[in-house]
Amino acid sequence: MKQIILLLAVIGAFSGVVQAQEKIQVLSTQQLVNECKLPASPESRSFCVGYSTAIYDTYLATRHPKYAKPYICVKQPAPSRDDVIGDFVKFAQMNQAVLDKPAAGVFLGFLASRFPCARK
Template sequence: MAYRQVSIAVTAFLLMAAAPVGKIAQAATAEQFQVRTTADYVAVCTTSPNDDTYQAAIAFCHGFAVGAYQYYAAVAEVSSQDRYVCLPDPPPSRVTALTEFVTWVKGNPQYMQDRPVDSIFHFLKTRYPCS
């Protein structure tokens, strides 16, 4: 994946978390900021804009996703055998992608107790597989 495509992909995934999705918005607790599970990560990323922790939660959500995706992109750039996520051009909007991720996780509750990075990539490889 070219650097520009990786940048677009990273930006798309990160920005998707900027807006909470409908009625799932809630307040993130200090414990959830440790994101030990996917359930914690989803709670942080869907913090209500009216909550005092909103700015911190969304910034944390973005940073977590940036780190995870940049690591993946670096590995995939070196070894095409490790590439399994291929986002479309243009990538999905942030609201669409977040809605899809949250919907996917709720439809696959077996991942709620997994590490969030694992769930993010289970989702991405399911939704945006390389052909």
């Protein structure tokens, strides 16, 4: 029994090392632009809307009035989701230097420039 537990511990430790060496693939801005460009297949549109919505929802969920003040302030009535995504695609295509950067960070930067909060 002790041998089996020891074997499982060794296997677990080895798999942890293997997992630690794996490089996690991050979606690039170019990949997101490719999914969001029109005309889009239903699958691409669903991915684009889901991914971009998740980025913004995560941003909203991580805001704290004291420690993480907002830097994206969407005025109401808000533009349509399709308009914002279309503007993001144009922004990324006009800024070729960001295409190899992680999509989430570039999308948040775009939103911050498109919907800045009022300065106090």
